[in-house]
Amino acid sequence: MPNNKTDKKKKKKLRQPMPEQKPEIRKHNFEEVPLGYSLEAAQEEASRCLQCKKPSCVAGCPVNVDIPGFIKLISDGDFSGAIKNLWGKNSLPAVCGRVCPQEIQCEGLCIVGKKGEPVAIGNLERFCADYAREHDSSEMPPIVKSNGKRVAVVGSGPSGLTVAGDLIQKGYQVSILEAFHKPGGVLVYGIPEFRLPKAIVAKEVNMLEKQGVKLECNQVVGRSVSVDELFEDGYDAVYIGVGAGLPRFLGVPGENLIGILSANEYLTRANLMKAYKYPEVDTPIPIGKDVVVLGAGNVAMDSARTAMRLGAKRVRIVYRRSRQEMPARTAEIHHAEEEGIEFFLLTNPVRYLGNEKGKLTGMECLKMELGEPDESGRRRPVPIKGTEFLMDTDLAIVAVGSGANPLLTESTEKVKLNKWGYIQADPETGKTTQKGVWAGGDIVTGAATVILAMGAGRKAADSIHDYLSWGW
Amino acid sequence: MFKIIKREEMANGTVILNEIEAPLIAGKALPGQFIILKANELGERIPLTMADTNQEKGTITIIYMVVGKSTAIFRDLKVGESYQDVIGPLGKATHIEKIGTVVCVGGGTGVAVLHPITRAMKNAGNNVICIIGSRNKDLLIMEDQMRAASNELQICTDDGSYGRKGFVTDALKDILESQEVAQVVAIGPVPMMKFVSLMAKEYNVPAMVSLNPIMVDGTGMCGGCRVTVDGKTKFACVDGPEFDGHKVDYDELMFRLQAYTDEEKSSYQAYCQSQE
Ligand SMILES: Cc1cc2nc3c(=O)[nH]c(=O)nc-3n(C[C@H](O)[C@H](O)[C@H](O)COP(=O)(O)OP(=O)(O)OC[C@H]3O[C@@H](n4cnc5c(N)ncnc54)[C@H](O)[C@@H]3O)c2cc1C
Ligand SMILES: Cc1cc2nc3c(=O)[nH]c(=O)nc-3n(C[C@H](O)[C@H](O)[C@H](O)COP(=O)(O)OP(=O)(O)OC[C@H]3O[C@@H](n4cnc5c(N)ncnc54)[C@H](O)[C@@H]3O)c2cc1C
Ligand code: SF4
Ligand code: SF4
Ligand code: FES
Numbered sequence: 001m002p003n004n005k006t007d008k009k010k011k012k013k014l015r016q017p018m019p020e021q022k023p024e025i026r027k028h029n030f031e032e033v034p035l036g037y038s039l040e041a042a043q044e045e046a047s048r049c050l051q052c053k054k055p056s057c058v059a060g061c062p063v064n065v066d067i068p069g070f071i072k073l074i075s076d077g078d079f080s081g082a083i084k085n086l087w088g089k090n091s092l093p094a095v096c097g098r099v100c101p102q103e104i105q106c107e108g109l110c111i112v113g114k115k116g117e118p119v120a121i122g123n124l125e126r127f128c129a130d131y132a133r134e135h136d137s138s139e140m141p142p143i144v145k146s147n148g149k150r151v152a153v154v155g156s157g158p159s160g161l162t163v164a165g166d167l168i169q170k171g172y173q174v175s176i177l178e179a180f181h182k183p184g185g186v187l188v189y190g191i192p193e194f195r196l197p198k199a200i201v202a203k204e205v206n207m208l209e210k211q212g213v214k215l216e217c218n219q220v221v222g223r224s225v226s227v228d229e230l231f232e233d234g235y236d237a238v239y240i241g242v243g244a245g246l247p248r249f250l251g252v253p254g255e256n257l258i259g260i261l262s263a264n265e266y267l268t269r270a271n272l273m274k275a276y277k278y279p280e281v282d283t284p285i286p287i288g289k290d291v292v293v294l295g296a297g298n299v300a301m302d303s304a305r306t307a308m309r310l311g312a313k314r315v316r317i318v319y320r321r322s323r324q325e326m327p328a329r330t331a332e333i334h335h336a337e338e339e340g341i342e343f344f345l346l347t348n349p350v351r352y353l354g355n356e357k358g359k360l361t362g363m364e365c366l367k368m369e370l371g372e373p374d375e376s377g378r379r380r381p382v383p384i385k386g387t388e389f390l391m392d393t394d395l396a397i398v399a400v401g402s403g404a405n406p407l408l409t410e411s412t413e414k415v416k417l418n419k420w421g422y423i424q425a426d427p428e429t430g431k432t433t434q435k436g437v438w439a440g441g442d443i444v445t446g447a448a449t450v451i452l453a454m455g456a457g458r459k460a461a462d463s464i465h466d467y468l469s470w471g472w
Numbered sequence: 473m474f475k476i477i478k479r480e481e482m483a484n485g486t487v488i489l490n491e492i493e494a495p496l497i498a499g500k501a502l503p504g505q506f507i508i509l510k511a512n513e514l515g516e517r518i519p520l521t522m523a524d525t526n527q528e529k530g531t532i533t534i535i536y537m538v539v540g541k542s543t544a545i546f547r548d549l550k551v552g553e554s555y556q557d558v559i560g561p562l563g564k565a566t567h568i569e570k571i572g573t574v575v576c577v578g579g580g581t582g583v584a585v586l587h588p589i590t591r592a593m594k595n596a597g598n599n600v601i602c603i604i605g606s607r608n609k610d611l612l613i614m615e616d617q618m619r620a621a622s623n624e625l626q627i628c629t630d631d632g633s634y635g636r637k638g639f640v641t642d643a644l645k646d647i648l649e650s651q652e653v654a655q656v657v658a659i660g661p662v663p664m665m666k667f668v669s670l671m672a673k674e675y676n677v678p679a680m681v682s683l684n685p686i687m688v689d690g691t692g693m694c695g696g697c698r699v700t701v702d703g704k705t706k707f708a709c710v711d712g713p714e715f716d717g718h719k720v721d722y723d724e725l726m727f728r729l730q731a732y733t734d735e736e737k738s739s740y741q742a743y744c745q746s747q748e
Contacts, residue, residue: 179689180689181517181556181557218559220559220560220562223500223562223691224496224497224500224559224560225496245692245693247693247694249695249705255705256724257727258727258730259731262695262696264694265688268693273688278735278739279735279738279739280514281515282515282516282545282739283517284736286731286732357730358728406692406710407692
């Protein structure tokens with residue numbers, strides 16, 4: 001790039017495109033779709049950052065990553081420095097770079113984005129993490145001598161992993177108790193391989209174990225052991241980060257027909273149980289020919305794209321609001337469209353139809369229009385009378401949101417819940433109403449994002465440290 | 473890893489007993505609760521009820537019928553080998569109290585599931601009459617244990633090769649005709665639970681059944697185990713597995729158990745061939 005500098009003055013550089021697997025190819029495999037920046041592309045993209053004195057991007061990041069700082073280090077070619085800088089605020093940059101909704105967070109506020117395309121902060125973050133993982137695997141936070149105090153972290157999703165990582169660095173003995181047989185929470189059971197390779201999550205968990213975090217899988221807290229029993233067992237503090245693992249259904253007639261699955265079940269079979277490799281693995285997954293996915297968030301996009309990869313002839317997203325209200329990341333909607341997924345917007349199912357064997361055959365839907373805004377500020381969809389129509393389908397995946405799973409909270413009387421069953425926790429500290437118990441992530445906020453769950457984990461870790469040093 | 477310390481074959485090798493080292497679960501489990509097992513890295517998560525637990529030894533016992541690939545893999549595990557994952561105890565425990573005469577009806581491997589409940593009912597001071605049934609004498613399991621766990625044991629075989637000839641419902645009818653019964657507990661194949669519940673209903677006796685829908689996580693996270701009870705959708709793994717037998721939609725459950733029939737058949741056949 002000889003005339004790099006003069007170029008910069010003459011015309012604005014365009015955002016480096018992310019190389020991707022081609023849609024026709026990737027819709028038949030489970031490998032990651034975006035391939036990652038080359039070193040040159042990363043440095044070129046880094047050079048687009050204006051190194052703002054008052055960087056607006058940082059305010060858009062829930063954990064305030066030092067964005068100009070780590071980008072500068074990329075420009076300088078100090079990749080080891082860049083990853084250390086990132087780790088200072090974000091313990092899972094390889095994950096966040098891939099899954100954060102950057103367009104409404106950091107990149108949404110980037111000044112360069114005012115007139116053109118924002119700096120690709122997420123792609124750069126991913127680049128640093130991947131570079132560190134692929135080049136210098138010895139790079140690791142130090143092993144800290146134990147101070148003898150014990151903390152139990154319930155749930156190994158992004159918020160639990162963050163708490164564990166922070167506290168082990170502060171000298172605590174940390175155990176993570178996870179209900180599933182594998183750690184990672186939604187990162188392993190929900191988000192598909194083609195968006196977040198599981199080897200990356202495994203590596204992050206492994207790094208925690210190397211620092212001394214004890215991982216206890218197959219521990220369903222509330223059944224295997226209760227929170228109170230954890231204190232009896234000698235733990236000094238407990239963090240609850242169990243996620244929002246309760247599937248919502250529509251509650252319309254016919255919902256228990258064969259061929260109607262919650263996205264949780266569908267994705268857990270596909271991702272955690274690796275059913276996309278069936279019969280190489282033992283867990284089966286229903287293969288739909290004509291698949292319908294209800295909902296339009298990330299979970300719906302992941303389900304639709306999984307169904308496509310499993311061999312569906314046709315996959316339709318059915319959503320009761322319009323395109324504008326679709327909650328999924330822009331990149332995922334775009335990817336889904338490229339892969340041939342159709343969008344049936346302003347459409348709402350009113351009942352399912354089945355055959356004599358109890359199998360799903362179709363769905364009756366109603367057309368909707370948008371009325372006045374509701375509590376969420378989004379315009380409320382209202383049915384248009386007399387617009388009933390039938391849609392054929394042999395597999396319906398319900399991705400209309402999730403609620404608070406009561407399994408653990410039923411056994412913790414002293415932990416107060418809000419009216420939806422989520423745990424009441426102080427937003428600044430994560431403290432619950434039970435002394436010595438913290439909570440954060442989706443079980444407090446309702447289904448949100450990876451980075452928010454991590455942010456909550458970090459605040460709670462600081463507060464737990466305060467408590468174990470000075471008192472409640 | 474969860475080591476198998478004892479293995480027995482019952483009912484001509486179609487039913488297998490494993491005693492497994494799992495001290496944390498053994499210390500916690502109550503009658504009616506189940507566990508989920510995964511044999512190896514590629515394995516499926518399979519729910520099975522604990523037929524027995526031993527707190528001192530730190531072991532749990534499962535008894536299962538070999539019906540498909542996963543249970544065949546379990547069958548082929550030897551003493552000293554291990555299950556990779558055992559999760560539990562899961563599900564709600566049976567509500568046990570002293571209520572009078574309780575009739576416990578078990579069919580097939582349902583007898584194994586019934587065993588701890590029967591024993592607890594008897595220990596609580598109830599008069600427990602137990603009826604166990606199978607197609608023929610060879611398929612009958614746990615006769616001695618069930619006799620010890622109850623006050624009175626009746627045996628039925630479909631072909632009359634042992635005990636009374638006929639279905640468990642025939643024996644149940646005689647009991648309901650002749651005495652005051654406070655509760656019926658029925659565990660076995662879905663049609664059996666359906667007909668036992670119908671019969672109990674005729675005599676206005678409460679019936680409790682334990683349901684076995686297809687499960688994945690066992691923690692209320694996936695909704696795969698949904699069953700309709702009293703017109704409402706319930707998740708069997710957390711709301712059950714025991715429910716009011718008069719209110720269960722058995723026909724729906726029977727359908728839902730068929731969700732993967734084709735896959736199950738082909739993977740079982742492939743496994744059997746690979747073992748030859
Ligand atoms: C399909 C899907 C796609 C998504 N895509 C994105 C995305 O692109 N970008 C983004 O930012 N966010 C995305 N999200 C949301 C994001 O994943 C969540 O907000 C985040 O994972 C919440 O983290 P958490 O740590 O609170 O809980 P979780 O990740 O849900 O982890 C909770 C863990 O606790 C365990 N657990 C539950 N109950 C118990 C118990 N009783 N005892 C022990 N352990 C228990 C669970 O098994 C789980 O491992 C997506 C979510 C889904 C489902
Ligand atoms: C709470 C509960 C307790 C149970 N307790 C016992 C027990 O004590 N002894 C016993 O012999 N059986 C028990 N079962 C049934 C046992 O789980 C199934 O027989 C087993 O999963 C079959 O797996 P497979 O791969 O060998 O057979 P497959 O070939 O997969 O299927 C054979 C049959 O098992 C059912 N099935 C398949 N997968 C599952 C699954 N993941 N969960 C539940 N059912 C499934 C299918 O509907 C089919 O009818 C219980 C089930 C539940 C839900
Ligand atoms: S963590 Fe997420 S929001 Fe923050 S800078 Fe990185 S990609 Fe942006
Ligand atoms: S706002 Fe944009 S240009 Fe400014 S520092 Fe942040 S990323 Fe760089
Ligand atoms: S097995 Fe998943 S909710 Fe019951």
